[in-house]
Amino acid sequence: MLRRTLIIAALLASTTGCTTLKGWFGDDKNKASDPAELVEIASPIAVNKAWSRKLGDENARLGLRQRPAIEGDRLYVSNDEGRVLAISATNGDVLWDSEVAPTRKEGSRLFFWRRKSIDGGLSGGPGVGNGMVVAGGRNGEVVALDAETGAERWRAKVTSEVIAAPLVTPDRIIVRSNDGRTFGLDPADGTRKWVFDRGIPALSVRGNGAPVSDGQLAYLGYDDGTVVALRINDGLVAWTQLVAESEGRNDLDRMADVDGELALGFSELFATSFAGQTMAISTQNGRPLWNRDTGGYSGLALLGDRVVLSDTAGTVWALDRNTGSALWRQEALARRWLTTPAIHGNYLVVGDLDGYVHWLRSDDGVIVGRNRAGKAPIRGTPQVTPTGTLIVLDAEGRLSAYPSPAQ
Template identity: 30%
Template sequence: MRLNPVARNTRSLVSAVIGMALLGLAGCSSTGEEAVKPNPLPDFNQEVKLTTVWSKGVGSGQEDSWLHLMPVVDGDRIYAAGVSGKVSALDKATGREAWSVNLETRITGGVGAGEGLVLVGTRDGHVIALNETDGTEAWRAPVTSEVLSAPQIQNGVVVAQAIDAKLIALDAKDGKRLWLQEVIQPVLTLRGTSTPTLSGGVVYAGFANGEARAYRLDTGIPLWDAKVAVPRGSSELERMVDVDSAPLMSGDRLYLVSFQGNVVSLDRDGGRILWTREASSYESMTEGFGNIYLSDAGSTVSAVDQRTGAIVWSQKDFANRSLSGPSAVGSYVVAGDFEGYLHVISQVDGRIVGRTKVDSSGIRSRPLVVDGVIYVYTNGGDLAALKID
């Protein structure tokens, strides 16, 4: 299990140390060997082929930081950022570099793009906006804490979620703060935050206390809140129910999943829970064929019926391979693993139909799919565009 708590305060630091120590003891056998090991690469009958369209190194990538820096496409360009501070703009069809800048700060959240801006969050608690045309800095605004997810933009408002459970809205023109909302922060959390989803003038976000909330984009006025999961257990470790996945929107429904909790379907207008099913995941989800697809904390990929919450199929052959969140492409879903393999799975029944190795540094970020092209950003900083044949 990939568990990487972050210290928020002294109590959090103590809990994090104790929690990780317990995990280490639980994972060892009497001979000192790890009891939980990743499954070997599963056998499969190849039905599709993955072809690399282009590949380019764009910086330091994720390194060993446990970040989920994910590229974003806006118009004809794809934008990527590395933890060391480099941000690059490439032609999405050819991989040719349009511009590249070094912000000389540690980037921990990104990338967001839209309305002429490229957006990243930093370890020292800033949101930085670059001009899409040439990468020049438009503004740099302080927020309340480290930003671990991609800032989002809509209707002239930039929204960032900080690690201290605060949601901050900034004016896209100059970075001036428009509003701030916060929720109660648990003592111990995973190192990560949900990426806000903006739609129809509403901000949807998940939080480390197991809640989902909706706010008006222009004013920050709360619209509703709902419990994705309720903390249970006698220890702070057992009570962790972080919602680190981005809210997935489909029609009038919203889907969220928590760590050690549930996957739920919500009415997006009022936050009413339509169905709930036990699940544990910190990865974002995707949809297709009337299902939502998720990679759980043990790297089992499951298809869940969007209407009822029933399990359609589960693919367990990737157990403990630190699978990324899945993305839908055509009739398939794709996900990367810790050894840098990209796997192709049928949406129909979960069988494995294809595989290729992209980069031995590993793939932690969820693949990005745009117009049938799969963009994979590796931990080592390689950005590759692939197609399924």
């Protein structure tokens, strides 16, 4: 089956009421589809960039949503040049830089792909845990490195491109490939212990959400609008829940991808779909607790009594965690291709297509701060370190850090 993937730039034009892509490229006849102009903030909070570092990567053409992995005071990033780096969250210094060149076998000789070749590159972003950093590539290769030194521990191969960060647990390394399969690898040597194959629709959004885990189960969102809970040890299905129906007259209308971050609570899981549905699900049995007719291609986050997300139109929502009812919505960032919100102190933070980072008050959604990290789009969800520093990675590999704003 021929599988097609679309990047968000094209998809959003078709989901916000416009019938062509012209408005996204400056056509004066279709200003209604242009990204909303940014309005000056009357009394902005002070948001200052602590440091910034260009990693020399250019992932803009890939349409990926890579993000850094954080453990303690270290950031771990991978890029399309085949490199994995450990970086100090305090000052941006590079602690180690490992070149991980994907390999192929041709006859009896071993060849190395160059970093910029179409076949090479680390496309999935890293996962970190238990002293390891694990990253996947566009050729399906998975590489595990020592988190302290960057030395290679092992490498393995899955059946397709890896565009989601692997989940690192004590018992298994869980890796998604872009052909619908999920693999459970042995942390010691990368050998395959199980594989789960769900299949994929003919057309989907370019992206896969990273698995999340409560220690017993791994939860994954799929391109057909479902969330699946797998047992970590053996990969058996604990439950499956449909978040959004795949309905419509054509492949584009039927897209229902659950591609953004899943948010895991104490006994519930929250998921959102490109088809415009958000659902709270019981982790015990997979039954829906509530469903809301709003959703998006990015994921969601939890903040106290609420769930926060950005929908496909660029509206930021806060939903009641227990009922799904809307607490507030912010529409001033319409059509700006917003990231999943991050929680930064008492604020929500989203990145946009022009490299701007926006701070919203969590209690009412008012935009109170803004800073431009760079000129490239921000696709990956901003991350927050244990000490409260916000980390933003844009599509051209610029890493920026922001301390917590004054309350």
